[in-house]
Amino acid sequence: MNKLVVAKFGGSAIGIDGMSIPLILDRINDLKKDSKIIAVFSAPLTMQNEKKCSLTDVILEQGKNVEHGNKADLQVIKSCYQKILKFVNSENMKDCQNTIDEFLKKAEKALDEGLQKKEFAEEIRSRSLAFSGEILMSHVMNYILRSNGIKSDAVSYDDWPIITDHNIESTNFLASKSRENLEKTAKLVEDNQVVTMGGFIGKTPDGITTTYERGGSDRTAADLGILFHKKYETRIDFEKDSSVVSADPKIVDEGLAEVDQLSYNEARLAGMFGMKILDPIAIKEIVENGVDMPIIVTNMKDPSKTTTIKRIPDSKNDHPIKIVTGKDNCAIFKIETNSAQKLLISLEKDKRYSEYVILSPFTKDGVEFSRILFLDGDYVKRNEKYFLGFDSLASITYNRGVITLIGDEMWRVQQVASRTSAKIGEAGLNILNMDAQEETSRIIIVIEDSKDSIRKAINAVHKEKSEINFI
Structure with missing residues (x-):
């Protein structure tokens, strides 16, 4: 062939x-x-x-x-x-x-x-x-x-x-x-x-x-x-301009590590959460069409420096936390869980929109509510009528920022959630929500999007990354 x-x-x-x-x-x-x-x-x-x-x-x-x-x-x-x-x-x-x-x-x-x-x-x-x-x-x-x-x-x-x-x-x-x-x-x-x-x-x-x-x-x-x-x-x-490194070089200027390989899932999450690697929908379309082909991110000025994105990366003993990234201008949509499913089906079928993450639910006065983190607050603003049409009592909170760590095998990292949250606190930032899921190796920390809060949080967590031990 x-x-x-x-x-x-x-x-x-x-x-x-x-x-x-x-x-x-x-x-x-x-x-x-x-x-x-x-x-x-x-x-x-x-x-x-x-x-x-x-x-x-x-x-x-x-x-x-x-x-x-x-x-x-x-x-x-x-x-x-x-x-x-x-x-x-x-x-x-x-x-x-x-x-x-x-x-x-x-x-x-x-x-x-x-x-x-x-x-x-x-x-x-x-x-x-x-x-x-x-x-x-x-x-x-x-x-x-x-x-x-x-x-x-x-x-x-x-x-x-x-x-x-x-x-x-x-x-x-x-x-x-x-x-x-x-x-x-x-x-x-x-x-x-x-x-x-x-x-x-x-x-x-x-x-x-x-x-x-x-x-x-x-x-x-x-x-x-x-x-x-x-x-x-x-x-x-x-x-x-460069292959993939462990944080956005416009935000973090020291201690950056080159990333040799990423899984499709890691690349998609990194793109969703602010790393300009590639449009995450490109990965989604490849996966939806059942295709398995390598994606190479090449430093055009030095083509020997590359990052390979594969469905399943080669097994290596690299640090499981590959990237620390963050996204400003996010919004959180709170809706009764009974109504949330209809919204999610409509987003997939009618809007073909997937730039969101479902956070852990909560219960108030005996009613369970779902929380959906949208990574583009402007999209939510443009479509407020559409969203509230699923539940007129739902609420939208704007001006939220999110920090996340990328790594499919992050479960191997000891005390990652506690040490990450501590570093954000030491940077003088207030954590509004923290969502950690062992099954998805995912940690999402929500803070207020104000001034340089996202930049400070990314720098604080990235600096700690190299100090955290892993199995």
Whole structure:
């Protein structure tokens, strides 16, 4: 069976105005030595108002403009692609420029529709983002690869293999429908060394443009792995600034340990609780589709440094606590247990939403209540009516932060719960709730989300991690 790497390059991997494209070329040349490649691209980064931002953010800002009756201005977008064009040789320059002009006209047309309706939502939003960001970048990268002597082609949006449902702005992957639409993409993979494709974007069976939520390019890479794993020996490669370490390096600056391997479960939990490893829904989709393939997180600047994510990691005598992480802007939903089950079924079937954790229940006045920790308080705020529709007497508490330790074998760690809670107390923070479950090797500590409380708690627990003994 031939090998296939689905390599995902996010905005930071592409760099500001394509600054890191030479590194991408090095990585693709290395990966294609023994594998075919599908390279999935996010929208590039640029500078706006002296700040680094994604072209996605630029378009979202223009979307607000059209809602207020002001014509969109794509000058920042155009300027970014003009700078990226320097990586295209003279032979491919004209075709690449025409492609940029053609796609930006489509984005402008979508924004003009938004201006007429004074509305930037649903398919108008999706088309504006698709044709200015991910899909356009994949076509530009195709010309760059060709300019460097690599046999490549780009997936046309007409033949898009990622088929989704009709939740336009936070869509869901339909694996069986996608397989029906895979033939032309499969032929491209067969005929080329590298195939480029935009992440984040989907298409309904009747041709409506959809988007995943932010970070959705990770899901595109996972979905392609799901679609191709029976035809090729497939692995997914996430090209990043670093491999996985034991805490977010933007929060903890000393004592970080490299993480060699993670299980699917550990990676998903870490992603849910604030570590930017990969979109946890990408793991969920792989598991739901019964696929077992390795995911490699590679430090693009030093490819010898990697973290391998597998369904079952190799047995090693490493420290069972692999990661300490935390999440701000959480919310806790308290609801009678009798009503909670209906809510959970609806979240799974209707909303296809899973970014929550069920905490231990409690009883008050003879009535049992369930507590559900939602890891995105803004999602709960946007859907308050929906949530309270299941129980009008339910309550929602916002401004909660959560700290958690990641490790499937954390049961081997002595006194982990007591020592962790003590360290948070010593840091001057008040624990509002602590949920420890032996069966899931999970410890969740809820604190108030204020100022730098999450940062302080993560640093305190991470520092203690190396001192805790394990069996």
